[in-house]
Amino acid sequence: MVSRVIPVDPFDLVLFGATGDLARRKIIPGLFHRFVVGQIPPGARIIGAARTETTHDAFVQLIRESLEEFVPKAASQGAEIAAFLETLRYVCVDAAGEAGWRDLGQHLRPEAVRAFYLSVSPALFGAIASNLDAHQLATPESRIVVEKPFGRDLASSQALNADLRGVFDEGQIYRIDHYLGKETVQNLMVLRFANSLWEPLWNSTHIDHVQITVAESLGVEGRGEYYDRSGTMRDMVQNHLMQLLCLTAMEPPSRFRPDAVRDEKVKVIEALDPVVPTNIVRGHQYRAGSDAEGYRDHAGDPQSLTESFVAMKVNVGNWRWAGTPFYLRTGKKLRARTSEIAIMFRDPPHMIFPRIEGRRGNALIIRLQPDEGITLRTTIKEPGPGGMRVAEVALDMAFAEALGPHAEAQDAYERLIMDVIRGDQTLFMRGDEVEAAWAWVDPIIRRWEEDGQAPAPYDVGSSGPEDALMLLHRDGRRWREIQV
Ligand code: NAP
Numbered sequence: 001m002v003s004r005v006i007p008v009d010p011f012d013l014v015l016f017g018a019t020g021d022l023a024r025r026k027i028i029p030g031l032f033h034r035f036v037v038g039q040i041p042p043g044a045r046i047i048g049a050a051r052t053e054t055t056h057d058a059f060v061q062l063i064r065e066s067l068e069e070f071v072p073k074a075a076s077q078g079a080e081i082a083a084f085l086e087t088l089r090y091v092c093v094d095a096a097g098e099a100g101w102r103d104l105g106q107h108l109r110p111e112a113v114r115a116f117y118l119s120v121s122p123a124l125f126g127a128i129a130s131n132l133d134a135h136q137l138a139t140p141e142s143r144i145v146v147e148k149p150f151g152r153d154l155a156s157s158q159a160l161n162a163d164l165r166g167v168f169d170e171g172q173i174y175r176i177d178h179y180l181g182k183e184t185v186q187n188l189m190v191l192r193f194a195n196s197l198w199e200p201l202w203n204s205t206h207i208d209h210v211q212i213t214v215a216e217s218l219g220v221e222g223r224g225e226y227y228d229r230s231g232t233m234r235d236m237v238q239n240h241l242m243q244l245l246c247l248t249a250m251e252p253p254s255r256f257r258p259d260a261v262r263d264e265k266v267k268v269i270e271a272l273d274p275v276v277p278t279n280i281v282r283g284h285q286y287r288a289g290s291d292a293e294g295y296r297d298h299a300g301d302p303q304s305l306t307e308s309f310v311a312m313k314v315n316v317g318n319w320r321w322a323g324t325p326f327y328l329r330t331g332k333k334l335r336a337r338t339s340e341i342a343i344m345f346r347d348p349p350h351m352i353f354p355r356i357e358g359r360r361g362n363a364l365i366i367r368l369q370p371d372e373g374i375t376l377r378t379t380i381k382e383p384g385p386g387g388m389r390v391a392e393v394a395l396d397m398a399f400a401e402a403l404g405p406h407a408e409a410q411d412a413y414e415r416l417i418m419d420v421i422r423g424d425q426t427l428f429m430r431g432d433e434v435e436a437a438w439a440w441v442d443p444i445i446r447r448w449e450e451d452g453q454a455p456a457p458y459d460v461g462s463s464g465p466e467d468a469l470m471l472l473h474r475d476g477r478r479w480r481e482i483q484v
Contacts, residue, residue: 008421010043012112014104016095016128017119018048018059022147024066027119030414032067035084036077039418047089047107049100059090095120096127101135114142115420122149126163133167143420145174148239149230150429153445154438161431170431174420179240180427181412183399184372188247188341189261191366191374199252201345204324208361208477211342212244214330215482218337219286220308231306232283236330238441242269243429245326248341249316258425262433269436273315275444281467282448283307283455286333307448307455308332311468313475329468329479333460336484339368344477353390360392365480373398
């Protein structure tokens with residue numbers, strides 16, 4: 001198999017927040033990987049912008065150290081790193097003030113694709129957009145990239161969108177949810193819409209229910225204060241889990257084009273029934289085990305009521321899915337780091353073979369992490385004499401094995417940044433999509449805030465609280481085990 005690298009036009013990428021954590025850990029290493037495979041054209045400029053007054057050389061040194069820390073093969077890539085560092089510039093810009101904007105303008109070329117990546121606090125988005133406008137740096141073709149969180153409720157997301165749309169058209173705004181850059185998430189669309197096998201089965205006639213799990217083994221280390229103001233519902237469900245739900249549940253778009261795909265995702269969100277309190281297991285902060293610290297050790301507020309786990313049963317109210325619930329769960333400090341979408345099929349209408357004890361039925365498991373791949377659980381005859389016995393086996397495909405080195409995980413950020421340069425918005429969230437997601441999530445959070453109940457604890461390393469198990473048990477179903 002030949003790896004294809006689609007070339008892009010020369011570009012000027014301005015990275016606001018270039019000295020920050022996300023830029024150093026993800027964005028710059030992602031750009032470096034694309035540089036190594038030859039996708040970054042000669043003459044491309046990566047212009048770091050931050051408030052700190054520093055020299056070009058000191059910035060280059062900072063980025064060199066970041067690459068050495070965060071690029072696994074950096075030790076053997078000295079020549080590539082040196083060449084990559086040549087693309088860098090640094091400008092000291094105060095996002096909210098006057099300093100530096102004229103300087104920035106001098107680094108930008110009229111003929112190059114122009115992208116502004118805002119890897120800074122959302123509180124600065126509006127100021128940066130209006131400064132770009134005031135200093136005539138935002139051309140009609142330029143792009144602006146923003147990081148989540150896109151607000152903390154409907155009203156703030158609308159205000160954020162209004163700030164951005166005051167300067168940029170929706171077609172220029174790229175809202176990053178890095179889950180959409182994951183190989184398997186895109187593969188979900190290919191699996192569904194490039195194979196005739198699944199579509200006839202992809203509905204409530206054949207699918208009993210769907211489980212979407214995003215389990216993290218880490219806690220809120222280092223992000224305690226931020227997390228405590230946010231919580232799992234805002235930090236994970238409103239964006240990542242809802243995106244996975246949308247891609248699983250959406251109708252086939254007419255074309256693989258940004259608005260055709262995003263129209264279908266919005267329709268899913270709009271079809272979601274409100275969640276009644278009995279269908280949601282809230283928060284449940286993890287309690288400290290003997291050798292593990294608990295959430296409140298990091299949260300800053302010992303009385304914190306913020307959730308670190310959510311499980312919920314969601315009904316998509318449309319013809320395709322009526323009667324097939326989607327169960328979502330996500331939490332921190334769980335048994336393992338696992339993300340997957342499990343499509344659980346109904347049993348055959350009439351079983352002629354002996355029942356297997358504990359039979360779980362056909363399932364299609366789409367694994368996002370740790371090892372991306374697809375598993376199809378099937379029933380076969382158990383080998384050997386002694387009558388007809390059946391067993392369940394997994395037809396298992398890890399992308400890394402099936403596709404060899406070309407499956408080597410490309411970080412989600414790499415793909416998404418190159419999509420920005422190419423001007424492809426398919427894997428980015430549209431403003432109305434973000435607002436629709438908040439409109440659905442807001443009443444749930446408001447209810448929690450109003451009733452003020454403390455979340456029940458769960459153990460570090462568990463699969464979440466008992467109530468989450470009960471959510472499925474009472475429907476005669478059970479969660480897939482969180483795989484270690
Ligand atoms: P960070 O480490 O605090 O970095 C913030 C950056 O913003 C620094 O480079 C800082 O530069 C710059 N900055 C702050 N005020 C500025 C101003 N007035 N003018 C110009 N630059 C200014 O934050 P981060 O963790 O990288 O996060 C950046 C954004 O990504 C946030 O919106 C965050 O929510 C989002 N995000 C982060 C992660 C992650 O893993 N870190 C994941 C998802 C989303 P100076 O130090 O020079 O002021």
